[in-house]
Amino acid sequence: MKKFLALFLALVMTLALVACGGNNAAPAETAPAETPAAQSGDSAAAETPAAPEASKLKVGVVLVGDENEGYTFAHIDGIRKAAAAVGLADSDIVWFYNIPESEECYDKCIECVEQGCTLVITNSYGHQSYCQQAADENPEVQFIAMTGDTAMKSGLANFHNAFNMTFESRYVSGIVAGMKLKEMMDAGLVTDPHIGYVGAFPYAEVVSGYTGFFLGIKSIVPEAHMDVQYTNSWFNIQDEGKAAEALMALGCCIIGQHADSTGAPKAVQTAKDNGQAVYSVGYNIDMLAAAPTAALTSSTNDWSVFYTETFQTLLDGGTLPTDWAKGYEAGAVGITPLGPEVAEGTAEAVKVAEDAIKAGTLHVFDTKTFTVGGAEVTSALTFDSDGDWTNDTNEGIVDGYYHESEYISAPSFSLRIDGITELN
Amino acid sequence: MAKAAHTTREPVILMSKRGELLPPWKSWGIRVIGFLLSLVVSGIVIMMVSGLNPAAVFATMLDGAVGTTKRSWVTVRDAMTLLCIAVGLAPAFKMRFWNIGAEGQILVGAIASAACMIYLKNLPTLLLIPVMICASLIAGGIWGFFPGLFKARWNTNETLFTLMMNYIAIQLTSFFVALWENPFGSNSVGVINSQNKQGWLPNLLQEGYNKDFGWNVIIVLTVTLIMYLYMNHSKHGYEISVIGDSENTARYAGIRVNRAYVRTIVFSGAICGLAGFVAVSGASHTISTSTAGGRGFTAIIVAWLAQFNSVVMIVFSFLLVFLQKGAQAIASTYNLSQEVSEMITGIILFFLLGSEFFVNYTVHFRGKKVAK
Numbered sequence: 001m002k003k004f005l006a007l008f009l010a011l012v013m014t015l016a017l018v019a020c021g022g023n024n025a026a027p028a029e030t031a032p033a034e035t036p037a038a039q040s041g042d043s044a045a046a047e048t049p050a051a052p053e054a055s056k057l058k059v060g061v062v063l064v065g066d067e068n069e070g071y072t073f074a075h076i077d078g079i080r081k082a083a084a085a086v087g088l089a090d091s092d093i094v095w096f097y098n099i100p101e102s103e104e105c106y107d108k109c110i111e112c113v114e115q116g117c118t119l120v121i122t123n124s125y126g127h128q129s130y131c132q133q134a135a136d137e138n139p140e141v142q143f144i145a146m147t148g149d150t151a152m153k154s155g156l157a158n159f160h161n162a163f164n165m166t167f168e169s170r171y172v173s174g175i176v177a178g179m180k181l182k183e184m185m186d187a188g189l190v191t192d193p194h195i196g197y198v199g200a201f202p203y204a205e206v207v208s209g210y211t212g213f214f215l216g217i218k219s220i221v222p223e224a225h226m227d228v229q230y231t232n233s234w235f236n237i238q239d240e241g242k243a244a245e246a247l248m249a250l251g252c253c254i255i256g257q258h259a260d261s262t263g264a265p266k267a268v269q270t271a272k273d274n275g276q277a278v279y280s281v282g283y284n285i286d287m288l289a290a291a292p293t294a295a296l297t298s299s300t301n302d303w304s305v306f307y308t309e310t311f312q313t314l315l316d317g318g319t320l321p322t323d324w325a326k327g328y329e330a331g332a333v334g335i336t337p338l339g340p341e342v343a344e345g346t347a348e349a350v351k352v353a354e355d356a357i358k359a360g361t362l363h364v365f366d367t368k369t370f371t372v373g374g375a376e377v378t379s380a381l382t383f384d385s386d387g388d389w390t391n392d393t394n395e396g397i398v399d400g401y402y403h404e405s406e407y408i409s410a411p412s413f414s415l416r417i418d419g420i421t422e423l424n
Numbered sequence: 425m426a427k428a429a430h431t432t433r434e435p436v437i438l439m440s441k442r443g444e445l446l447p448p449w450k451s452w453g454i455r456v457i458g459f460l461l462s463l464v465v466s467g468i469v470i471m472m473v474s475g476l477n478p479a480a481v482f483a484t485m486l487d488g489a490v491g492t493t494k495r496s497w498v499t500v501r502d503a504m505t506l507l508c509i510a511v512g513l514a515p516a517f518k519m520r521f522w523n524i525g526a527e528g529q530i531l532v533g534a535i536a537s538a539a540c541m542i543y544l545k546n547l548p549t550l551l552l553i554p555v556m557i558c559a560s561l562i563a564g565g566i567w568g569f570f571p572g573l574f575k576a577r578w579n580t581n582e583t584l585f586t587l588m589m590n591y592i593a594i595q596l597t598s599f600f601v602a603l604w605e606n607p608f609g610s611n612s613v614g615v616i617n618s619q620n621k622q623g624w625l626p627n628l629l630q631e632g633y634n635k636d637f638g639w640n641v642i643i644v645l646t647v648t649l650i651m652y653l654y655m656n657h658s659k660h661g662y663e664i665s666v667i668g669d670s671e672n673t674a675r676y677a678g679i680r681v682n683r684a685y686v687r688t689i690v691f692s693g694a695i696c697g698l699a700g701f702v703a704v705s706g707a708s709h710t711i712s713t714s715t716a717g718g719r720g721f722t723a724i725i726v727a728w729l730a731q732f733n734s735v736v737m738i739v740f741s742f743l744l745v746f747l748q749k750g751a752q753a754i755a756s757t758y759n760l761s762q763e764v765s766e767m768i769t770g771i772i773l774f775f776l777l778g779s780e781f782f783v784n785y786t787v788h789f790r791g792k793k794v795a796k
Contacts, residue, residue, distance in 0.1 A: 096756060101612050102715075103708030107498065111756075114492050129606075129614035133709075136618075137634055149607075201611065232611060 057119060057314050059083075059093045060112025062105055062131075064124035066097040069235050070284035071260040075123045075146070078303025085304070086311045101126025109134035113141050119314060121146060124234070125205065125410075128161075135159035142320060144310070147205060149410035151322050160320050162306055163205075163409040165327025167212035168357050169299035171364045173281050173335050174216020175353050176297045176346055177254045180279055181221050183343035184253060189277045195226040196247025198257040198264045200234045202422065208404060208411035209258045212364050213281070213299075214420055217254075219369070220349075225419045227252060237263040244268055246423075248278055254296075256281045265291035279341070286336040298336045305332040325409035328357045365402035370417040377402075380415055438788040451783045458779030462772040469771060474760060481754055488753020489746045499742070499749050501637040504644040505703050507741040509723035511644075511651045512564075512695030514732040515688050517724070518655065519664045520671075521575070525586025526720030528593030529567045529693045531713075533560035533700025535600050538711040541616045541623035541704070542604060552623050556701055557643075564697015565690045567593065572689030576682035582689075590720075597713045604711075613710050625706040640706040647695060651734040664688055696720070729776060747772055 061079060065072035076095075083093060094115050096108045105127045112120045113134070119142045122131040128148035135143035135156050144160045145151065151161040177195070184190040195217060199206045210228055217224045227250060229243040240263030244255045248271050255278065257264045268280040269291035280291050282298030306324060313320055326332045338346060356362035367377050380396035396402050396412070404413050416422070445451075467478030474481075490496045509526050516523035536559035544552055571585040606614045617623060621633055628638025655661040663684050667674040674681050703715055726744060730736035751765030 094756065095759070098762070100712075100714060101610075102712045103710055104714075106615075106708075110494060110498070114494050126610055126612045126614075129612075129618060129710075133615050133618055133634075137632075203607070203610065 057088065057092065057311060058115070058117045059088070059311070060096075060109070060115065060117035060120040061093060062096045062099050062108045062112065062120065062122045062127060064099060064101065064127065065235060065260070069260055070262075071234065072097075072123060074284050074301050075303050078301075078305075078307050079121075081304035082307030082311050085308045086315060088311060099127070101130075103130060106130035106133055109143070110138075113138050118142065119144070119310070123147070125203075132156070132159055142314065144320070147410060149408055149412070152408050160322055160324070161409045162310075162324035163405060163411065164301045164303070164306065164332040165325055165405050166299060166301060166333055167208050167364050167404055167411060167413070168327040169301075169333035169335055170209050170212035171216040171357070172350055172353050173256070173297050173299040174213040174218075175220060175349050176216075176335065176338065176342060177213070177256065177279070177281050178217040178220030178224070179343040179346045179349055180296055180341075181217060181224065181254055184277055185221070190253050192251060193221050193224040194250070194252045195224055196244065196250070196252030196255045197226055197228045198240050198243045198247070198255065198259050199228050199230045200259045201232060202230055204414040205411045206230075206258045207416070208413035210256065210420065211370075211413060211415070211417055213256050214417075215364060215366075215369055216353075218419070219353075226256075226421070228420060228422045230422070230424050231259055233259070235260040237261040237266075240264045241267040244280075245271070248276065253277055254279050254281065257283050260284060262287060262290035265295055269294040279339075282336075288337075288339055293339070293341055295339045296342050297338050300334055300336055302332055302334060305330050323407075323409035325405040327405075328354060329360075363401035365404055365413055367397060367400055367402070370419075372415050372417055374418065377415060380413075436790050438790075439785045440788070442784060442786055446783060454782050455776065455779045458775040458782070459772070462775030465775070466768045466771040469767060470764075473764060473767075474758065476758060481758070484753050484757050485747075485750030488757070489749040491753075495749070497635075497637050499745055501640055501707050502749070503738075503742045503745040504637065504640045505699055505707060506719055506723055506726060506745055507737055508644045508647060508699035508702055509696055509719055510726035510730070510737045510741055511648050511734045512692050512699060513723055513727045514651060514692075514730075514734055514737070515655060515661075515664055516568075516692040517727055518732045519668045519684070519688050521572075521685060521689055521692075522583040523568070523571075523586050523689065523692055524583055524721075524724075525567065525571065525589045525693070526696045526699075526723055527716040527718070528586070528590035528720075529564040529696035530700040530703065530716040530720055531590075531593040531597050532563040532567045533697025534704045534711050534715045535597060535700075536560045536563035536697070537623070537701040537704040538600070538604070538613070538616060545617055545620075545622040547622075549622065549626070553625065553705070556623055556705055557698065560697045560701035561694040562697070564700065565694035567697065568689040568691075568693020569686065572686040572693075575689075576685045594713050597711065597715070601712055612712065615709050616704075616711075617709070623705055624709055637706060640702055643698075643702060643706075645738075647698065648734045648738065651695070655732070655734065660684070660687070725773070725777075729780070743776075 063072045063075060067073050067076060079093065094112055094117055099105050099108050101124055105122060109120050109122065109131055120134065121144045123146045125147045128145040128150060131143050131145040132150060132154055135158050139158055142158050142160070144162055147163050148161040151159050181190065181193055185193060195214065197210045197213065199210060214226050227247060229247055231239040231243055233239060240257065240259045240261050244264035244267040247255055255264055255268050260283065265280040265282050265287040268278050271278050272294040278294065279296050280287060280294045281296050284300055285298060287295035287298050305326065310320060335350065353362060378397060380402055402413055405411060463482065470476055470478050470481050488495065489499050509530060513523055513526055537556045540552065540556040540559050544555060547555065567589055571582050571589060574580040574585060575582045601611070601613055604613045605611055624633050625639040626633055627635045628642070629636050655664065663674065663679045666677060666679060667681055667684055671681055700715070704711055708715065722744060726737050726740045729740045747769045751769050754760060755762050755765045
């Protein structure tokens with residue numbers, strides 16, 4: 001063994017020496033070293049003449065996942081589209097992938113600043129406190145914690161939150177699910193309108209989403225009821241698959257999700273192939289590849305709407321809003337193409353709902369459509385960061401509906417309404 | 425004939441352990457050559473897999489680790505944490521007590537520090553920081569005490585014992601993360617005391633926080649110096665090296681081996697616990713199961729490379745952190761996956777560890793006279 005090791009080492013060293021000889025010519029053709037100065041020089045040179053002011057915007061992006069994860073992919077896609085729309089060069093964007101929700105996020109935010117970024121974006125909720133700390137220490141740089149909720153209270157002028165009004169598209173995807181549910185009940189395939197939902201974490205973002213989804217279903221099948229199973233992770237293929245299986249075992253015939261993998265749709269497709277009457281409603285991405293016949297649709301975000309607006313604002317020298325939230329009206333949310341087995345008339349029902357939401361005549365959290373503890377709700381906390389049961393912002397329910405995402409961008413609807421059971 | 429051939433047959437390559445230690449300039453020369461060769465080989469690998477100019481890639485590495493004041497401080501900060509762990513491991517390893525449990529000792533030290541930050545935030549900083557230091561030392565010491573006691577009493581296998589203590593510490597950390605999570609339901613503690621910075625190590629050279637990490641340097645270098653003196657100029661240190669060479673000799677010489685085991689591993693665990701304090705109070709200001717982040721294992725490499733000499737460990741912990749930061753810079757600058765940068769780190773480590781072989785062994789080729 002020792003002999004082998006010696007032989008191997010000797011071989012490696014010999015090879016290295018040989019390679020060293022061949023490598024002598026290399027420094028002659030060496031490009032200038034990549035220093036920050038050289039980088040900014042490069043980017044200035046790469047600027048198109050049409051947008052000379054673009055050099056004053058350099059974007060750092062700190063992402064919780066990479067292209068293989070639907071939620072992060074949607075952000076990458078949105079940023080790329082926005083960059084193309086405002087004429088931002090590739091060299092003006094610094095990417096950090098797979099950054100956990102830990103101090104590493106802070107380090108990466110600081111690294112973005114070190115690389116000369118004037119705007120730093122983090123895309124996960126758990127990144128927020130690290131992003132805020134970096135914002136606190138670098139007042140000359142703009143920071144956006146996507147999906148976050150502390151910007152308003154932070155008192156920092158350079159720290160922002162943003163989120164799409166995803167509950168709107170969840171409501172619409174609920175209509176697709178409701179139509180299918182009704183069809184199955186009419187055909188006698190299903191007697192109990194039992195819905196399952198694979199949720200990530202038990203906080204407002206998820207609660208708001210599944211309530212929107214459920215209310216969409218209820219608008220078609222009023223007697224529907226739903227169970228929610230949490231996975232305590234944003235992305236875990238196995239756990240999401242298992243949660244879906246557990247829900248189907250309870251008799252759920254439609255599985256919605258607020259988790260980022262294809263685990264649940266795949267599990268539903270397998271069950272469907274085994275003869276069970278079950279369907280899946282996904283999130284972020286079209287699930288038809290993962291579940292060709294079981295997928296009905298997915299609610300999605302088009303983040304390019306937000307990113308384009310943000311980049312353009314900064315290029316024009318404007319200031320960013322502390323909270324940004326837009327939905328159907330701005331084209332920031334939507335649903336993916338309908339699957340092959342959706343009920344007849346689904347497309348028309350979707351159109352009606354979308355138009356009503358855009359026109360402002362349909363409010364997802366209309367207090368007439370749900371009850372809590374058997375009673376209609378007249379008052380609700382919008383956002384209560386310190387847990388003292390008083391609103392940080394305004395009263396949530398005005399004019400007969402809950403004003404989701406209007407005061408702060410992050411979803412804040414966290415009432416547990418009748419008809420929904422959290423299993424864990 | 426056949427017999428004659430057999431007796432005169434020489435191996436192609438003959439290795440033998442060096443009779444006497446090499447003079448320092450020679451052994452360090454070998455290490456430097458190993459390091460330079462590793463750069464050449466990784467340069468070739470970079471060219472082959474990415475088509476990038478190796479010189480530019482190395483420049484990026486340098487820039488990523490020490491390119492700006494802030495980056496240099498971050499490199500210093502991480503090197504100091506790693507150094508603290510390695511220094512903590514040194515006495516245990518020198519004694520041939522395989523303490524694989526640094527991860528766990530760091531985590532319990534970190535838990536103790538974070539607990540002080542959360543529950544004792546009304547104490548004045550001048551009092552709070554020493555309390556945190558003591559708490560983390562005690563916590564780490566306790567985590568080392570049990571494997572030490574079991575080894576001394578029942579001769580249990582310390583490798584497995586300390587390793588399993590890691591898993592307990594990780595679960596304990598998960599529990600406290602769930603207990604302290606902020607905001608509720610996020611499964612993360614977030615930045616602790618971000619408003620008033622209670623329990624944060626302040627800057628040494630200027631006002632504020634997170635601009636320099638001078639206190640980390642002072643704390644860790646003090647520990648390093650103490651450890652150097654302890655190992656080289658104290659009776660305990662001498663006992664440790666005797667036990668490390670031969671337990672029976674130590675016993676024959678009248679050293680109370682069991683007592684030395686427990687004492688040393690408690691000391692070792694306490695320093696690793698202190699590293700948890702440095703990581704929480706001096707760097708991350710939060711706690712998660714990734715607070716130790718594998719550094720308890722990386723530090724073993726540092727300790728071995730430095731031959732358990734705490735002063736030499738300074739060099740190696742800087743080198744390892746430098747490599748890590750440089751590799752990350754390569755990955756982000758050239759949009760390569762993190763694996764490519766880990767390959768480079770791997771190649772360099774391979775050569776560094778390989779050069780230890782040439783420090784300890786000589787190699788003779790057939791046909792050359794073996795010099796006497």
